[in-house]
Amino acid sequence: EVQLLESGGGLVQPGGSLRLSCAASGFTFSTNAMSWVRQAPGKGLEWVSVIISNGGSTYSADSVKGRFTISRDNSKNTLYLQMNNVRVEDTAVYYCAKPRGQQLRYYFDYWGQGTLVTVSS
Amino acid sequence: EIVLTQSPGTLSLSPGERATLSCRASQSVSSSYLAWYQQKPGQAPRLLIYGASNRATDIPDRFSGSGSGTDFTLTISRLEPEDFAVYYCQQYGSSPPYTFGQGTKLEIK
Numbered sequence: 001e002v003q004l005l006e007s008g009g010g011l012v013q014p015g016g017s018l019r020l021s022c023a024a025s026g027f028t029f030s031t032n033a034m035s036w037v038r039q040a041p042g043k044g045l046e047w048v049s050v051i052i053s054n055g056g057s058t059y060s061a062d063s064v065k066g067r068f069t070i071s072r073d074n075s076k077n078t079l080y081l082q083m084n085n086v087r088v089e090d091t092a093v094y095y096c097a098k099p100r101g102q103q104l105r106y107y108f109d110y111w112g113q114g115t116l117v118t119v120s121s
Numbered sequence: 122e123i124v125l126t127q128s129p130g131t132l133s134l135s136p137g138e139r140a141t142l143s144c145r146a147s148q149s150v151s152s153s154y155l156a157w158y159q160q161k162p163g164q165a166p167r168l169l170i171y172g173a174s175n176r177a178t179d180i181p182d183r184f185s186g187s188g189s190g191t192d193f194t195l196t197i198s199r200l201e202p203e204d205f206a207v208y209y210c211q212q213y214g215s216s217p218p219y220t221f222g223q224g225t226k227l228e229i230k
Contacts, residue, residue: 045158045166045209045221059217095165104216107156109177111165 002026002110012086016119020031022079024097030054030074033099033106036081038092039114046092049081050106051101061106064090080100082095086119093117123148123212127222135230139191142225149190152212157195158185160224161206169208170195172189197227205229 008020022034036048049060051068058070069082079096093114098105124147130144134140144155153173158166168177170186175194197204210222 031205044224045160045211047217047221050219061218075164100171101154101213105154106215106219107154107168107171107213108158108166108212109168111145111167113165 002098004110004112006094006096006112006115009094009117011118011120012083013121014086014088014119016086018083018086019117020081020083020094020115020117020118022081024077024079024096024098027072027098029077033104034070034072034079035097035099035106035108036070036079037095037097037108037111038090039095040092043092048094050104051079052104079120080106083117088119091117091119122218123150123214123220125170125212125220125222127208127210127225129225130223131226131228133228134200136200136202138200140195140200140204140227142195142197142208142221142227143149144188144195146191146193146212149214150193150212151214153193153206154212155186155188155193156211156213157184158209158211159204159206160209168211200227202215202229 003025007025035050051058052071095114096112097108098110100109157170160166174186
């Protein structure tokens, strides 16, 4: 059974930093791309970032480019999102999601339960 | 970036009725790379449909997807009480960014 368990969310001040983690199990983590998707309170889904299986390439939404960094540790089956210089508008539930597809054409077949990040002074 | 517009914003129907949800893209979605998700309050999204018309694992056959190019449809043939939720479409026809529609809320009439 595929399981994705996010952690690391919480309250952070504007301009601060936070690192989210996603522990994966039930599939071969090291051969799969991984992604983060977020959802602001009462709003829709917004794709944040994706990383390919070996970590060699990453892609991010313009809204987080230069501030958020996606990374992974295949020896620990863990995905990360380093969030720097956070803004109030980054307040959201952050979901870890397992992409499926080919050549970066991905939909998301499994999702974690999410971790809430609140940016406020 | 492809913008997806879902309609209607809210759909009010009764159990047993047929639901038709629309997703329109600002430009053609190549090879029908479009997915649909269901999200219930307090839960993560769940994949329903990929490739515009392929049901994901364990999805009941009352859910079906259709369409191509810029116009896509999710149909629920006979609504069950557990189907009332928010539905999102997502395009993945090109390299990132992946984009989602704003959602359609399906509520009990």
